Amino acid sequence: IISIFFTWIGYSVPRFARVLNEASLRDGSGWHIEKMVFVDWENVKTSPPKFFLVVTFLYIRNKKRGMRKLNKFLVLLLVLCCASAASGQNPIDFSIRVSATLQTSPARITLHWPKDSNVTKYFIYRKLKGGPSFPATSLKATLTAADTVFADNSVTAGVNYEYELVKTINKTAYYGFGYISTGIQVPVTEARGTLLLVVDQNFMADTAIKRRIDRLVLDMTEDGWSVITHGVNIADSVTVIHAMIEKDYLADPTHVKAVFLLGHIPVPYSGGELNYGLNPIDGHVPYHEGAWPADIYYADMTAKININWTDIYVTDTLGEYKAQHNVPGDGKFDDDDIPVDVVLEVGRVDLSNMPAFAPLTESDLIKRYLDKDHRWRVGRIPMAQRGLVKDYFGTVGGESFAACGYKNFAPMFGAKNVIDTGTWEVNLSKTSYLWSYGCGGGSYTNASGISQTANFAKDSLQTVFIMLFGSWFGDWNVQNNYLRAPLASKGPILTNCWAGRPQWQFHNMAMGDNIGYSALLNFNQYANGTADYTNYFRSSIMGSSDRMIHVALMGDPTLRMHVVQPPGEMNLTFSKPMVTVKWVASTEPGILGYYVYRSKALDQPFTRVSKNIVTGTAFIDSAGAHNLCYYMVRAVKLEVSPSGSYYNMSQGSMDTITTDHLGIESLSASSKYINVFPNPGNNIFHIAWPGSTASQGQ
DSSP states (O other): OOEEEEETTOOOOHHHHHHHHHHHEEEEOEEEEEEEEEEEEEOOOSSSSOOEEEEEEEEEEEEEGGGOOOOOOEEEEEEEEOOTTTTTTOOGGGBBOOOEEEETTEEEEEEEEEOTTTTTEEEEEEEEEEEEEEGGEEEEEEEEEEOOEEEEEEEEHHHHHEEEEEEEEETTTTEEEEEEEOOOSOOOOOOOOEEEEEHHHHHSSSHHHHHHHHHHHHHTTTTTTTEEEEEEOOTTHHHHHHHHHHHHHHHHOOOTTEEEEEEOOOOEEEEOOTOTTTSTTTHHHHHHOOOEHHHHHHHHTTOTTTTTOSSSSOOOOSSSSSSGEEEOOOOOEEEEOOOSSOOEEEEOOOOOSOGGTTTTTTTHHHHHHHHHHHHHHHHSSSSSSSSEEEESSSTTTTBTHHHHHHHHHHHHOGGEEEESSSSSHHHHHHEEEEEEEEOOOOOOOETTTTHHHHHHHTTOEEEEEEEOOSSSSTTTTSSOOOOHHHHHHOOOOOOEEEEESOOOOOGGGGGGGOHHHHHHHHOOOOOOTTOOOSSSBBBTBBTTTTBTTOEEEEEOOOOSSSSOOOOOOOEEETTTTTEEEOOOOOOOEEEEEEEEEEEESOOOOOEOOOOOOOSEEEETTOOSSSSSEEEEEEEEEEEEESEEEEEEEEEEEEEEEEOOOSSSOOOOOOOOOOOESSSSSSSOOEEEOOTTTTOOOO
16 A cells, blocks of 8 residues: 655654554554554755655554454555745755854954855844843844855954844745854853752662762862752652752852753643643644643742642643643643743753663663763763754744754854765764754654664764754653653763754854753743744744743753863872872863862862963962862863854862861970960960060961
């Protein structure tokens, strides 16, 4: 049987299989799809419109006929996915692949992008990093269709800027966007804030996992984080977990920046408003409507139950899975949008309920993840500085999901180092790509044309940071979920997100920011339609108020793109009153030198004791503290990327020493008597001897 389907966004072969099975149950015919095998071809290069071909073999059997007459039929299903006939464009056309070159004196930042023959006009906006989104007053230039360069001479070295580039096509038939974070020799970030590490308490009782968690805390400390660890009961309610996070935040709102959920920490659910136009966000009505996982709830530090986050209105039980069902008072929230701006970076590593990886258990997978997290941080996972984009959707209804791959990777690696040929799995099996993007019709366990959970259980794909998009699997708290599966794989994949609705932006990482920083931007800033220049993340079906609860980062939120090899083993010696710090040099090329830090405790901030960069491998601390001291040395490098330049640091190399600064160091030979007063006394004593001054004798 050969069937040809002209499919629209979100309709996938796995969805067709479910529809067929459901119809079979209704009519009693007994036919059932037993398994699917995907064979994917490259895009057929016809223009316009553009097509691509996915051939899928469905093995169907009739359960009513029993095992003696299994009667398997091979069905060749040709799914012909047609891009939007209205535009005839590729997702790459909806992006501006911008990168930058720098001049230090006089200071100048020059933006570059490939020529686009369809453009009518370019608009260039600029703001300071961390400032409000791009208002109309931030417009720096309006350029013609022929322009591919913009030189900004009104910049200052050491300042981190962000640019937004907007192009209009054929009198605003559609818009394209590009973003870049840039600067000239932007200063080093030494302290990144406080992270709350929320861990399944069962892991804390497992010696092997606990040892790795302790190493993770040390790694994060050596990268400038202060860490507060909580072991929690995974049977607790989400409100109990939130209250714990909120308590830490309110105790130090200036410094608490991020939350790392390690394990099957209670999953908030929210959504299902019947009058909400984007319910569900992947468009599968009614099968996927209702509540979705909402880790973003843990990022809201104003979360008042039944005020900001209500649980009193929604009744929606139409979804396929019970977890999606939402009724008043069930502990699942009503909101489809976040009610206010959120303030915390949140990332999750949850490798529970993944039998596809058997015989490995959840504990085994957590240990695997923590091991590769450590290897990445200390520079033991080499990666090619390039990005891979594979798109099996095209542009549909004004949306261009894969554009976020092109927009992100150009400022990271340069437009020429963004590859979109070949197949996703084959490319990543043979060669490495630091970043990769893939999208295609999905199920809970696959994206057609990209890969599937079962493959992650056996493959070792060579990429670290990924973005995936397709139907169903953005709802990630299900068995063998495809969004979580890459983190469990043997390969070095450490983060993932459902990138298409909205289009995530990670351009800040090219200037040294951790991935959680970008996640927080994605939590808060969506676009008001395609013509709105003031926000980052655009989709023709999502307005600026549509900051939806499903946006979630899978992975460690403290990870960064550019890794510097740390110094080697340290040696500390004490000769009153000085501590001599020595270390083995870093093997990183281009090292400028080192910074030396000291702290009284591992859970307290480290203070830099070397005023300037130390160019050698030794430093004398003449003002060391008394008792136990922690010393840390970090290598410093001027990192230059296609976005800009900034001073980057390695993880720290750390050691401890116990010093004794008490006692009178020396008295002259003529000093035979000392006076101690008052005697008896309390708290403060004065010591004097013949010839001493007030400053010497106290």
